[in-house]
Structures are given as C-alpha cells and as structure tokens.
Amino acid sequence: MPSVVQVGLVGFGLSGRYFHAPFLSVNPLFHLKKIASSRPDAVHQFDEKIEWVATADELFADPSIDLVFICTPNETHVEYARKALEHKKHVVVEKPFAITESEAIELLELAGQRGCLATAYQNRRWDSDFLTIKRLMAEGALGTVVDYECRYDRFSPIDPNARSWKEQPGVGRGNLYNLGPHLLDQALNLFGDPDTVQATIRIIRPDSQVADYFDIKLGYADKVVRLESSLMIYHNQLRYSLHGTEGSFIKGGLDAQEERLRLNQLPNEAGWGAEPDDRWGTLYRDGRAELVESLPGNYTPFYDNLYETIVNGAEPAITPAEIRRLTRVIDLAVESNRTQRVMPYAL
Known part of the structure; x- marks a missing residue:
C-alpha cells in the first residue's frame, strides 16, 4: 500500500x-x-x-x-x-x-x-454535541445516566416540484434510513447492545410518500433510551436530554460542520468545528445551572483512522460488530412497527 x-x-x-x-x-x-x-x-x-x-x-x-x-x-x-x-x-x-x-x-x-x-x-460520533456528552459522562458529571433522549428533527415539507430520490417510495427509503442511523449509532455507542427494540414509524407530512417520522425505544435494564425524529418540526431546537443520578444535561442545536461545508468552507480553516455559544448545553446539578462550552466537532479523526486501518492494520473506528448491530436494530424497529410488538434483541 x-x-x-x-x-x-x-x-x-x-x-x-x-x-x-x-x-x-x-x-x-x-x-x-x-x-x-x-x-x-x-x-x-x-x-x-x-x-x-x-x-x-x-x-x-x-x-x-x-x-x-x-x-x-x-x-x-x-x-x-x-x-x-x-x-x-x-x-x-x-x-x-x-x-x-x-x-x-x-x-x-x-x-x-x-x-x-x-x-x-458514522460521522455523527464526531459532532461537537456528542463529543461533549461523552466527555461529561466519562467525567461522571451526571452520575449514572438513567434516562437518555435524543431527537434529530428537520422541517422538510413536501415540494411538489422536487424530484429527490429520498422522497420517492422504495426499499430503504424514509427517515429511519436517513437520520435513524445517526441517532441509533450514537446511542448504541454509548450504551451497547439493547435488550429490546420498540418502534413507531409513520408518515406525518401531508402528501409524503415515505415514512418521515420514527420513535424508537431501546430497552435496557437500568435506563430509558428514546430516539425520535420528525421531518415536520419547524422549531427543531431540542437535541439531547440526559438525566442521571447526579444531574441533568439539556442540549439544543446542531453541530456546525455541515452548515460550514455547505458554504464551501474547508475543514483545515481556523476554528473549524467550533460551536456558537447559543448552542451550548446546560448542566443542572448541585442546585445550580452551568452552561457547558461544547467541544469542537471534527470529522477528520474518521479519515485518519481509515488510513491507519488500511495502511497499518489498526482497528476501524466503526467495527464490523457495530455495523451488524445497527442494521439488526433497524430490522427489529421495522418489525416492531409492523407487528406492534416489543422485539427482543438477542438471537
């Protein structure tokens, strides 16, 4: 090589x-x-x-x-x-x-x-908000997390003149396959294999031909994990709500990298991935509220790891076991929605 x-x-x-x-x-x-x-x-x-x-x-x-x-x-x-x-x-x-x-x-x-x-x-592992949450959890700032909720919403009403493949019906189409992998990968990365999967997947936008809403509950013995996404949320501010035995962390806004990339900015520019302070989350504990500066987001480590894996045999950041787990959870979410049952994760 x-x-x-x-x-x-x-x-x-x-x-x-x-x-x-x-x-x-x-x-x-x-x-x-x-x-x-x-x-x-x-x-x-x-x-x-x-x-x-x-x-x-x-x-x-x-x-x-x-x-x-x-x-x-x-x-x-x-x-x-x-x-x-x-x-x-x-x-x-x-x-x-x-x-x-x-x-x-x-x-x-x-x-x-x-x-x-x-x-x-799975670039969203290197979003500023997720990196900040992982740091807070590693530091024990929340104690033991017992309740985790993550939303990823957009306001995307149907444009009758648009021809995007994402809005056409077909296998693998819809929000579960678009934004779902982001939310699921983050939760599974934090908490590991769930015991059960329960999901509601539906259409809520007028004239939509693809499922644009999902609500997935991952069952764990010691915590509640809920993931939700809608393409009909105009004020899509709330992103994360974490509650632990020592405190809570509430976070809104989206990582800034995508909007900068869409402006043709490059990731080697100064201050890349810094999040505006109006998106910083708040940590609630010890009777007070503390604004927490977000760590800068940066997808570069994904590519650096890719090189190390190909050239030097390092373990990939996104492992085969993690890939299989995520696709399994999506399969189970689809089946849960179809049958209105709580699906066991274990084979």
Whole structure:
C-alpha cells in the first residue's frame, strides 16, 4: 500500500460533495483521484484536477484506486460495495451501510474474503454535541445516566416540484434510513447492545410518500433510551436530554460542520468545528445551572483512522460488530412497527 491512499467516490450529491470531498482534499494521507457521477460540472467545479467518469464500473476498473466511498441512493449501497470489494478495493459505505442485517453480514464476509476493509460512515460520533456528552459522562458529571433522549428533527415539507430520490417510495427509503442511523449509532455507542427494540414509524407530512417520522425505544435494564425524529418540526431546537443520578444535561442545536461545508468552507480553516455559544448545553446539578462550552466537532479523526486501518492494520473506528448491530436494530424497529410488538434483541 502506498503512503498516500488513492481514493474514488461513487456519487457526488450531498454526501460526496459536501462531506467527503472536502475532508479528503485537505488530508495529505489521501489523494481524491476519481469521481463517478452524473454531474461532471459539479466535479470539475469542486476541483478540475479530479478525474470524472460516468459510471461506477469505470472507477472500479481503475487498478490505482485503493479506497472507494459509496455515496449513492440507499438501495444501491450493497450492490456498489460488493462490486468494489470484488475488485479488491477498500470500501466506506454511506449510511445506511445496508438495508438489512443479512446484507450487512454478506458484505462484511466478502470484505474478509478479499482482505479488504468495509466500514460505515458514522460521522455523527464526531459532532461537537456528542463529543461533549461523552466527555461529561466519562467525567461522571451526571452520575449514572438513567434516562437518555435524543431527537434529530428537520422541517422538510413536501415540494411538489422536487424530484429527490429520498422522497420517492422504495426499499430503504424514509427517515429511519436517513437520520435513524445517526441517532441509533450514537446511542448504541454509548450504551451497547439493547435488550429490546420498540418502534413507531409513520408518515406525518401531508402528501409524503415515505415514512418521515420514527420513535424508537431501546430497552435496557437500568435506563430509558428514546430516539425520535420528525421531518415536520419547524422549531427543531431540542437535541439531547440526559438525566442521571447526579444531574441533568439539556442540549439544543446542531453541530456546525455541515452548515460550514455547505458554504464551501474547508475543514483545515481556523476554528473549524467550533460551536456558537447559543448552542451550548446546560448542566443542572448541585442546585445550580452551568452552561457547558461544547467541544469542537471534527470529522477528520474518521479519515485518519481509515488510513491507519488500511495502511497499518489498526482497528476501524466503526467495527464490523457495530455495523451488524445497527442494521439488526433497524430490522427489529421495522418489525416492531409492523407487528406492534416489543422485539427482543438477542438471537
């Protein structure tokens, strides 16, 4: 493996253009060589030195590409990742890694057979709010957490003139597969395997063709964990409510990185990931309220770990066991909603 990893992107929509390309372009460990996309103008506008190809197959056939990012519609993730692995490319798959647990197992096994890395992009582990929560929990600021609630809401009414694939019905479509992996990955990262999964998944927006709301309860013996998301929340301020034996932490607002990336700012700029103070959370304990400055968010560690895993054999930040667990919980959430039952997590 060369000292600089040669990278190809499949897809150049929101994910490829605004999340991956900026971080790859400023990281000296990677060279973003080629992009397969239906939008050549967007590729050349971002960086005219990047090679453009029309199809993923052309990119996979390039023997110089070491690593491929799959940034395409959800239902194509497994097919493209499988083809990349068959060409012995390492693969990062946008969320959801796969639509079902069985598909995730299939991809992970193929990666093992090919001696390649297959991992998921779970960038929200490096959001400023989540990093701050992990620090507070590690410091014992809340005591033992007994009640955890996380929301990720947006106001996205149906535009009758829009043609986004995300609003078209189909396998793997809807908010559970869009924002759900973020909330679930964070909760599972904090608390581990749940005992049970219970979910309500429904449509609440007028004229929506995809499920745009979910409420998931992860069952643990010693705590309550609830995850909720709606695409019809105009004042989408509340994000986290944590309550422990020693105190509570309430946090609003979203990590600032996405909005800065959408403004074409690059992650090597000064002050990257700093969160405005009006988004800082409040810690309640000992009879007083304390504003807690958020740690800066930064997705760069994901890419640095990716390099260490590919080149030096380090453990991936997002492990195969974590990928399988997340896809299993989504499967169980779907089944719980269908049957109106509380589903056991254990096999």
